[in-house]
Amino acid sequence: MEEGIGMPPQSLFDAMDVYIGERAANGTFVDGGGLYGTEDAVNFVVRQGEVTRVDGPYAEGKEVVGGWSLLQYDSLEEAVADQREFAELHAKHWPEATVVATMRQISEAPDMETPGA
Structure with missing residues (x-):
C-alpha cells in the first residue's frame, strides 16, 4: 500500500x-490486524x-505493509478466489x-531425513 x-x-x-x-465464523480467518x-x-x-x-x-519507502492476515483454506484455488475478493473490496471502496x-x-518445517537411511 502507498x-x-x-x-x-x-x-x-x-x-x-x-x-x-464471515471468515471468522466459518473458521477460515485465523488472525490478522492493521499496522501503523x-x-x-x-x-x-x-x-x-x-x-x-x-x-x-x-x-x-514508497510502499508499506498496511496489515496482515492469517487464513486457512482447503485448497489453493479457494485461497486464490478469496484473496481476489479481498483485493476487489479495496478496488471498490478505495x-x-x-x-x-x-x-x-x-512454510512448514522440511521433513528431516533419518541419518544413514
Whole structure:
C-alpha cells in the first residue's frame, strides 16, 4: 500500500468487518490486524554478518505493509478466489489507492531425513 495517502474510507472498514466476520465464523480467518505507518518503525538490517538498527520514517519507502492476515483454506484455488475478493473490496471502496495484496503460503518445517537411511 502507498504510504501517506490517508485513512481508508469508512465503507472499506465496514466491508472488511463483514469479510473478516464471515471468515471468522466459518473458521477460515485465523488472525490478522492493521499496522501503523513507518514513522515509528524500526528495522534491523543484517549485512555481511553485522546488525544495524535503522529507525523510521523511511524517506525512500514508497510502499508499506498496511496489515496482515492469517487464513486457512482447503485448497489453493479457494485461497486464490478469496484473496481476489479481498483485493476487489479495496478496488471498490478505495479506488484511488494502489494496494498490492500478496498471498503466501506458510512454510512448514522440511521433513528431516533419518541419518544413514
